Amino acid sequence: MSQGDMNTPLLAASDSDISEPPPIGCPGDPVIAILGSGDYSRSLAIRLLASGFRVVVGSRNPKRIAKGLFPDGVELWSQSEAVASSDRLVFAALYPEHYHSLVGLRDVLAGKVLVDVSNAISLNNAGPSNAERLAELFPQSRVVKGFNVISAWALQTGAQDGSRQVLICGDSSDSKAMVLQLARRMGFNPMDLGGLAASKDIEEAPLQLFPSWGGPIVATLLLFFFFYGYNFLKGVLMPYLAHGQNNFYKLPLETVNEALPSVALVTLALVYLPGLLAAILQLGRGTKYKRFPNWLDLWLCGRKQLGLLSFLCAGLHAVYSMCLTLRKAAGFRLLNAAFRQVKAGVENSWEEKPVLRSDLYLSCGILGFGILTLLAITSIPSVGNALNWREFTFVQSGLGYGALTFSIMHTLFFGWDFAFFPWSYPYYLPPAYLLALIVPCVVLVGRLLLVLPCLAFRLAKIRRGWESSLHCPPKTCQTETANRHPPQNFSDV
Numbered sequence: 001m002s003q004g005d006m007n008t009p010l011l012a013a014s015d016s017d018i019s020e021p022p023p024i025g026c027p028g029d030p031v032i033a034i035l036g037s038g039d040y041s042r043s044l045a046i047r048l049l050a051s052g053f054r055v056v057v058g059s060r061n062p063k064r065i066a067k068g069l070f071p072d073g074v075e076l077w078s079q080s081e082a083v084a085s086s087d088r089l090v091f092a093a094l095y096p097e098h099y100h101s102l103v104g105l106r107d108v109l110a111g112k113v114l115v116d117v118s119n120a121i122s123l124n125n126a127g128p129s130n131a132e133r134l135a136e137l138f139p140q141s142r143v144v145k146g147f148n149v150i151s152a153w154a155l156q157t158g159a160q161d162g163s164r165q166v167l168i169c170g171d172s173s174d175s176k177a178m179v180l181q182l183a184r185r186m187g188f189n190p191m192d193l194g195g196l197a198a199s200k201d202i203e204e205a206p207l208q209l210f211p212s213w214g215g216p217i218v219a220t221l222l223l224f225f226f227f228y229g230y231n232f233l234k235g236v237l238m239p240y241l242a243h244g245q246n247n248f249y250k251l252p253l254e255t256v257n258e259a260l261p262s263v264a265l266v267t268l269a270l271v272y273l274p275g276l277l278a279a280i281l282q283l284g285r286g287t288k289y290k291r292f293p294n295w296l297d298l299w300l301c302g303r304k305q306l307g308l309l310s311f312l313c314a315g316l317h318a319v320y321s322m323c324l325t326l327r328k329a330a331g332f333r334l335l336n337a338a339f340r341q342v343k344a345g346v347e348n349s350w351e352e353k354p355v356l357r358s359d360l361y362l363s364c365g366i367l368g369f370g371i372l373t374l375l376a377i378t379s380i381p382s383v384g385n386a387l388n389w390r391e392f393t394f395v396q397s398g399l400g401y402g403a404l405t406f407s408i409m410h411t412l413f414f415g416w417d418f419a420f421f422p423w424s425y426p427y428y429l430p431p432a433y434l435l436a437l438i439v440p441c442v443v444l445v446g447r448l449l450l451v452l453p454c455l456a457f458r459l460a461k462i463r464r465g466w467e468s469s470l471h472c473p474p475k476t477c478q479t480e481t482a483n484r485h486p487p488q489n490f491s492d493v
């Protein structure tokens with residue numbers, strides 16, 4: 001394809017015309033060919049047609065395609081006829097193992113942009129990607145990888161309902177620009193990932209199972225096992241071994257509900273701890289231009305997931321707590337207490353202190369959970385994107401610390417003064433809520449220290465690019481500045 005061809009826009013309309021797409025399938029619209037007549041081809045054809053393109057589907061046997069499978073306006077031809085009639089863009093909507101069946105189309109495909117929409121069969125496959133193999137098979141065509149992260153369903157239902165991000169890569173920048181423009185016109189949010197070498201990652205993207213969730217899930221599960229095990233040991237196993245007391249009925253509900261708030265609280269503290277460590281590192285180093293250790297980078301990247309897992313545990317704790325009174329055990333306990341009270345001749349069991357305590361801890365818990373819900377909602381990209389940087393920081397950091405404070409108060413009011421009585425330490429084991437408070441209190445105190453003017457001022461200066469002469473002597477400063485690492489993603493936390 002000549003440079004002149006490349007300068008001719010594929011799409012007649014400019015981006016500013018997108019709001020008023022031309023009528024469907026008009027003669028004169030850009031013609032796009034799709035090879036293959038399967039599910040993906042059908043969804044792609046529907047979407048392209050709706051975006052104002054003429055669509056030609058190339059099949060090995062167009063007569064075999066059931067009537068009505070493709071919408072009116074989509075033309076069904078043989079593979080070579082379809083490719084020949086396309087302006088420049090041809091989608092290969094078949095499985096990679098069938099790419100070799102297209103080699104007869106080499107000549108007619110020469111100079112065209114061939115879009116590979118295939119997914120990888122499995123993760124970490126050795127050898128070239130599907131797109132690279134397609135490029136080897138068709139050296140005279142320009143292969144661009146893209147659209148595979150969008151399912152056939154999302155293509156059909158429209159960009160509003162499904163994912164909007166389309167990952168695209170390719171070695172020819174003109175051809176890639178054409179596909180990026182096409183994706184935008186179809187209502188998607190294209191993202192250029194560079195050359196075709198990135199195609200392996202793009203092909204594997206739909207197969208990844210929550211890639212950024214592994215660490216946070218493992219951390220939350222470990223915390224759950226720790227607190228569940230601790231409460232089991234203290235409230236079930238030790239009483240059984242020491243006194244033959246059968247508390248095993250507590251295992252499915254009570255012990256779970258004792259572990260969940262501790263996990264929620266510690267996990268929420270773990271959301272804010274890495275930001276604190278990053279700030280301490282920056283203060284200590286006197287610069288923000290040195291990379292954080294890898295573990296801290298990973299931790300910083302997992303904060304959203306940790307926050308959502310904390311929200312999940314807190315939500316489960318709220319539901320479990322509301323169900324506590326529905327249990328048979330609660331009914332029996334109430335009857336037993338009432339009987340004991342009658343036997344003791346006590347008419348009024350109202351006590352001011354426990355009433356105040358329970359109201360305070362419930363209220364703090366509800367407020368903490370309410371703020372946590374707000375944080376979870378603003379972490380949804382469509383909601384978060386509607387906030388500017390200051391609003392987002394206020395919610396995620398300012399209100400986040402509010403949620404942590406209320407959760408700590410909820411726990412403190414729950415524990416009340418029990419931590420000061422020896423009977424709270426049976427078998428020399430401290431109450432679980434005391435253990436759960438350690439990390440959150442450290443984080444809160446650390447945060448308060450960072451608000452001290454002497455530290456806050458210095459940190460703000462460092463984050464604006466100032467470097468301490470102690471850590472960066474004037475002579476080496478220039479060299480270091482020249483070689484310094486790019487700024488940290490989360491240096492502003």
Ligand code: NAP
Nearest residue numbers: 036037038039040059060093094095098118119148151152
């Ligand atoms: P499909 O429904 O099985 O369609 C594949 C098409 O390939 C068939 O309709 C057929 O078209 C052609 N074909 C079948 N056997 C062939 C052979 N032996 N030789 C040559 N052509 C053959 O598959 P699909 O779901 O549309 O997927 C197509 C591609 O899209 C795959 O690479 C897949 O990874 C990718 N993709 C699919 C989705 C999705 O949601 N379905 C999402 C992302 C990516 P003709 O008989 O008309 O030639």
